[in-house]
Amino acid sequence: MIFALGVLVTPAGAETFAANLTVGSRGSDVTTLQQFLVAKGYLQMPAGVSYGYFGPLTKAAVARWQVANGISPAVGYFGPISRAMIVSQMATSPVSPVPASSNPNLSPSVEIDTPSALGMRVNRIMLFRATPFEVRPGDFATLDGSGFSQTLNKVYFNGDNPITATSTDGTTLEISVPANLVEGEYKLSVSNALGSSENPDIIIAIKVTNNPEPGPTIESASITGDAVTIIGRGFTSANNLFTTLGDSSSPISSNGTNLTFRVTDLSRYNQIKQSTLGKYQVALWIYVQNEHGINKEPYKLEIII
Amino acid sequence: MRNQFKSIVLLSVVSGLLLVGASTAQAQTGLLPFGGIVSYQINCSCSPGLSWIWFTPLYLGGPINITGPMIYSPFSTILYGYYMIGVPGKWHLGDYYPGVQACWVKVYKFCVPLPAVGLMSKVGTNY
Numbered sequence: 001m002i003f004a005l006g007v008l009v010t011p012a013g014a015e016t017f018a019a020n021l022t023v024g025s026r027g028s029d030v031t032t033l034q035q036f037l038v039a040k041g042y043l044q045m046p047a048g049v050s051y052g053y054f055g056p057l058t059k060a061a062v063a064r065w066q067v068a069n070g071i072s073p074a075v076g077y078f079g080p081i082s083r084a085m086i087v088s089q090m091a092t093s094p095v096s097p098v099p100a101s102s103n104p105n106l107s108p109s110v111e112i113d114t115p116s117a118l119g120m121r122v123n124r125i126m127l128f129r130a131t132p133f134e135v136r137p138g139d140f141a142t143l144d145g146s147g148f149s150q151t152l153n154k155v156y157f158n159g160d161n162p163i164t165a166t167s168t169d170g171t172t173l174e175i176s177v178p179a180n181l182v183e184g185e186y187k188l189s190v191s192n193a194l195g196s197s198e199n200p201d202i203i204i205a206i207k208v209t210n211n212p213e214p215g216p217t218i219e220s221a222s223i224t225g226d227a228v229t230i231i232g233r234g235f236t237s238a239n240n241l242f243t244t245l246g247d248s249s250s251p252i253s254s255n256g257t258n259l260t261f262r263v264t265d266l267s268r269y270n271q272i273k274q275s276t277l278g279k280y281q282v283a284l285w286i287y288v289q290n291e292h293g294i295n296k297e298p299y300k301l302e303i304i305i
Numbered sequence: 306m307r308n309q310f311k312s313i314v315l316l317s318v319v320s321g322l323l324l325v326g327a328s329t330a331q332a333q334t335g336l337l338p339f340g341g342i343v344s345y346q347i348n349c350s351c352s353p354g355l356s357w358i359w360f361t362p363l364y365l366g367g368p369i370n371i372t373g374p375m376i377y378s379p380f381s382t383i384l385y386g387y388y389m390i391g392v393p394g395k396w397h398l399g400d401y402y403p404g405v406q407a408c409w410v411k412v413y414k415f416c417v418p419l420p421a422v423g424l425m426s427k428v429g430t431n432y
Contacts, residue, residue: 056336056426063383076383119378119407119424120352128351129415146352185414202351205414242412244374244420268345268359272372275344275361280372285420289413298420305372 016087021078025054033078036086037061041123042068044112054078064122113150114194115170120146127190127197127204133293134212138179141206148173149192157186157206181208215293218286221301223263228284228301230259234292242287242294245269245305259288263303276305336400336426339375340364346391351409351416354379358391363422374421375401376408377428385429392430399428 017029031051037043043061045051059076066074071081078086116122125147135141143155148167155163155175165173173190188204190197197204216234223229235254241247246267252259263269263284272282282305285298341360349355361372375397377390382399389395405424409416 060381060383060426064380067379073386075385117407118402118405119355119376119381121354121380126352128409129417133415202411202416203414204416240413242417272344272359272361276372280361280370282372283420283422287412287417294412294415294417298417300420 017078017083020080020083021054022076023054023056023059026052028052030054030058033062033086034058036090037065038112040065041112044115044122112170114147114192115150117146117171123147123194125190125192125194125197126199127188129204130188130206131215131293131296132212133205133215134207134209135177136210136212137177137181137208139177139212141175141177143173143175143188143190144171145173145190145197146171147192147194148190149194153190153192156189156191157181159187159189177206177208183209213292216288216290216295218288218295218299221286221299223301223303226262226264228261228263228286230261230286230288230299231257232259232288232295233257234290235259235288236290236292238290240289241266242289244283244285245272263305269305273305278304280305335402337403337423338366338398338400339422339425340396340398341375343391343393343395343397344372345393347408347410347419349376349408349419350411352407355408356391357408357410357419357421358397360397365422374419376405376421376424378407378424382425383427385427387430387432389430389432390428396431397428398430399425401425 021030021033030053034043034045034051038045042065043058062078062082063074063076066082069085071085120126125145127143127145129144130141132141148170150167153165153167153173155165157178161178161181163175163178165175167173185205185207188206214234216232216239218230218232221228221230235256237253238251239254239259240251241261243266245263246269248261249265249267252261282303284301284303286301287294287298341363344359344361346356346358349357356377357374358377359374363371363373365371384390401423403423406418406420407424408419408421410419
C-alpha cells in the first residue's frame with residue numbers, strides 16, 4: 001500500500017492479508033482492513049481512536065460488509081472467504097482517495113461527512129423531529145435525525161424554501177426558520193449527498209405561527225395504587241400518552257399543570273402483567289403529546305408491575 | 306448435603322467469575338451483559354429495520370427482578386445462532402450499549418425515541 005500526497009492507493013493485486021483477523025487482532029493488516037471499511041462506509045472510527053486494533057466496532061463493520069456481500073455466517077470474523085473477497089474488491093476498486101489537507105493523519109472521524117447515529121443504517125439520511133414544534137418565522141429550531149452532512153444539507157419546507165445547514169455530529173441540525181414563511185404547518189425534509197429524508201409513510205412537520213405555544217413539559221410524576229399523577233406545564237384539554245407500557249386509549253384532559261391516568265389503562269399493561277404478576281420493577285417512560293408538541297425528553301417513573 | 310455444598314461453592318465461583326468478567330468487559334468496551342426471555346417486539350417505524358424487544362424477565366446482573374426493553378439493530382447488532390431474534394418465549398443472551406436510544410417511532414407529526422435499556426451489541430438465542 002502506498003500513501004502518496006495523502007491519497008490512499010491500493011495497487012491491483014498488491015494487497016494481501018497474512019492471517020485471519022478477529023477481536024483482539026492487532027497490526028498493519030487490521031489497519032488496512034479498517035481503512036477499507038471506512039472508505040466503503042461500513043465503519044466509523046470514534047474520534048481519537050487509532051487504527052490497528054480489531055475491536056467490537058470493527059467486528060460489527062466486518063459483519064455489515066459480510067451481509068452486503070453475501071458471506072455467511074455474517075458474524076464479523078475475518079476468515080479465508082472474507083480475506084479473498086476483500087483482496088478481490090481492493091484489486092478491482094481501489095480505496096477512495098482521501099485529500100491530505102482534510103485528513104492529515106488519516107483519522108476516519110474526519111473522513112465521513114455524514115455520520116450516522118449508533119444503530120442506524122449508514123449512508124442513509126433520516127429525519128425524526130423538529131423541536132420546538134411551534135415556531136415563529138425566523139426562530140431557531142433543532143432537527144434530530146441521522147446521516148446529516150457536516151458540510152452541506154438543504155432543509156425544505158413543503159418541498160420549497162430551501163435553507164442550508166451543517167451538522168457537527170450527523171444527528172442534529174440547528175436551523176433558522178425562513179422569515180418569509182406564512183403561518184401554517186410545513187412538511188420538513190432534508191437532503192444532502194446521501195439523498196433525501198423524504199418518506200411517504202413518515203411525515204415530519206413543523207408549525208409556523210406568530211403565537212407559538214410551548215409543548216408539554218413533565219416536572220414530576222408519582223404513582224399511588226394504579227393512578228399516576230403528572231405535574232408539569234403545557235398540558236391542554238386533550239393530551240395523549242405514549243409510554244413504554246403502551247399508549248392511552250383516548251385523550252386525557254388537564255387543567256394545564258396536572259394530569260392523571262391509570263397505568264392499567266395503558267395498551268400493553270395487561271400483556272406485560274400476565275407474566276410479571278406484580279413482582280417486577282419496570283421503568284415507565286412517559287411522553288405527553290398535544291397539539292402544541294410533545295415533551296422532548298421522556299419522564300422516567302419506576303414502578304412495580 | 307455434600308452435593309448441595311458443592312453446588313453452592315460452584316455457583317459462587319461462577320457468579321464471581323461472571324461479575325469479574327462483566328466488570329472487566331465494561332471497563333474495556335463500555336458494554337454490559339444481559340439476558341432474558343422475549344415477551345414481544347415492536348418495529349421501530351421511524352428507524353426501519355430496528356426492533357424494540359421486551360424481555361420478562363430481563364437479567365442485567367442486579368438483585369431485583371426487572372422487566373424491560375432492549376433494541377436490536379440489523380445494522381450494528383451481531384446476531385449469533387440460533388437467530389430467533391425477537392421471537393416470544395426465546396432466551397436471548399448478549400451484551401449492550403447502555404442508554405443508547407435508536408428506536409424511533411411515529412407519534413403525531415414527529416418521531417420520538419421509544420426508550421429502552423440500551424442497544425444490543427451482540428446477541429445469541431436459543432433454538
